Amino acid sequence: MTALADAARPASPLRIESADDPDVLLPLLNRLLKSGDVVLVKASKSVGLEKFANILHAEVPA
Numbered sequence: 001m002t003a004l005a006d007a008a009r010p011a012s013p014l015r016i017e018s019a020d021d022p023d024v025l026l027p028l029l030n031r032l033l034k035s036g037d038v039v040l041v042k043a044s045k046s047v048g049l050e051k052f053a054n055i056l057h058a059e060v061p062a
Contacts (some may be wrong), residue, residue: 004042022052029056 005018017032019025029039039056043049 022047022049025052026055 002018002020005016009016015032017028019028033039041049041053041056
């Protein structure tokens with residue numbers, strides 16, 4: 001995933017972060033997210049990031 005994020009950064013005006021370990025994502029996003037931010041969670045189904053997306057959705061106020 002890091003290679004994909006590295007390739008996307010120069011072409012995007014958006015902030016792009018990546019992590020190779022799902023356990024790193026929640027603390028990273030808790031530091032970075034502000035009200036109104038949008039998060040795209042992208043990974044293969046085998047990684048299990050749908051669980052992370054559910055946790056993130058539950059922890060971040062709408």
